[in-house]
Amino acid sequence: MSNFSTPPLPKVSLVMTVYNTEAYLAEALESVLAQTFPDWELILWDDGSTDRSVAIAQNYAQKDARIRFQQGDRLGRGRALSQAHRLTQGEYVGWLDADDRLASTALQETVEFLDRHPEYGMVYTNHVNIDLRGQRQGLGQRCKIPYSPIGLLVDLLTFHFRLLRQSVFATIGGIRPEFTSAEDYDLSLRVAEVTQIYHLERPLYFYRINPQGISHQQQRLQRESSERAVNEALRRRGLERSLQLMVTEAGEFHLQQFAPWQAKPITDAARSHFKRGKSLAGQGDLAAAVACFQEAIRLQPDYIAAHNQLGNALQGLGQLEAAIAAYQHLLTFNPTLAQAYCNLGALWQIQGKTQNAIAAYQQAIQLKPDLAAARQNLANLRGDR
Template sequence: MSERVVSIIVPVYNVEAYLAECIDSLLGQTYPHLEVLLIDDGSTDGSGKICDDYAQRDSRVRVVHKANGGLSSARNAALPLVSGEYLMYVDSDDWIALDTLEKCMAILKRQPEVEILEFGAIDYIDGQLAEYKSYSGGKGDVQMSGPEALRSYSLGNLPSPLACAKLYVRDRISELRFLDGRLHEDNTYIFESLTKIKHYYYLNEPLYFYRRNREGAITQTLNLKVQDMFLNISDVRSKMSKEHPEYVVYANSLLLHRVLDYSFRCYRQGIDVKKFEKMLAPFIDSVKSYPILAPTAKKRLFIRMPKLYVRFTVNVLPKIRKVLKWRPFK
């Protein structure tokens, strides 16, 4: 078990200020059996040279220089090159704790049936670590079968919608690729991964450090580019309807959860609500054509009257609750 190799894919694009910290956290792992694939995605700063310097110093590092194509393109370029039994993704402006792989491999030694092992992530915002928020909701470590994890994910719960902070058994997902040319590609990659496995494990410990709010980060703001997320999920739903109809209800439920979540986000953040509503409308309407998991009254109401539902929930319902809690006489 101790000699099983972990392949770590790191897409690199104009991150010279953060790249060394990321790579050092990988090469400094207390579990040394790894390979690091640095995919220089057409960087125009000093990132490419940094990659080459590390490759010269450590034989576990391999570098690929390619024309800029985006995050998905970089990850996809690396996938045919990996040789490890396990696979991990780390973004080049993030880093992991030095004992991450040691802790993960210890779990896999005890429970070799696990095919996706996720660990906790903690945000690093403006030079400060945020409070750790467990994806398990304070339940400690979580184990689920593949079908249970797929259902949980489709309802907006664990696993997280991040390709990073996970260790995958490579053979189980080797044929999967990230949707190219769009943002928010992780959502569907995780979905399809969960259809391939039988056992999932969540290690409730913050081992992945996720840098937020840096200039140029694609996750920095909520904007209309989020449309890619809904397009991606819609495409996967169409794919499932043709190839694996049993998964359509999960893909449709995931789409419903995401449009519901972002409907509230844009309204509460005061972003151009009308534009978001117009963008989301066809996706909400498309949910009607497929079954959903746990079809509650709230979900049905949102599907039928999304604008009214969101406005009532955000503006009216809190006032009603406040009145009901007021007790002038005891």
């Protein structure tokens, strides 16, 4: 027998692609070395840099064996990310841009969340904007928007820092490099279709606003790729005949309804399970009712009434996170349901997530101005602040 043992695989794989970022690369790498959670590897992939980035990267790789450096020809960010991810070994994977920084507890807090919540496939945090000198410019605007699968169709809410399960990454087929400058948006949209995503409202990533950065130089291409990613998501979700993506001159995304909701007739089998579920709920057997509603949805995924009743039953059972997920899923099929937003607001209010609750009530009132419950709850919340 051999006396040699295989070293354990790292818990987290971070991926960083580098292209001519000598001014900030050391700062980014130091933020990884400063992590309070030590069980990580960093796949550091140079994408054909012509400045001192390679020398800096090699120096750090020599200092810490957890940094695995690869030097390659110029591929472009999407293909470089795809190649780098093939080297990852961790249970969880995340990205760090070479001109940004992680807060020291970023890995610890996101790993702890995913370890405690196996039902979630990805967690993302708040990010703080910084200038070229590293001075803080305040919380990013996306951080103030509550997460929802439908909201993700009009904005990359899952901006930074994202940590997802390697199994989820594999399930969705990884990165698609053809979505140039919007690879992360396309990835997040596909993740949202196979698992739950959680917004950890902690400022754990520092995003550098760089006028010379790639994201600014390629805004038009990024917008086009993002638009294509959203339209593909609408087709995958069966919403292309109900919702149309509209893009303003300023590049803002909006969804416009242009067909009646739920045009397909409800099948007899799905309707039977739905009726049985309502009867059981009326008798107080909420657990059995949940099973019936879930079966109705399995048979007909766009069964809006079943999604709504499932959320109500889960709420009655005190399963608040599951109820939130049910209402959010419902809104992916019909984002005009004011009552669903009102229900979400009530659940977030119970959990003490005041900003989320306010945003949900506001959305409900915008859709249905005479929705008394939303108006009253919103007034109560604002009065409490």
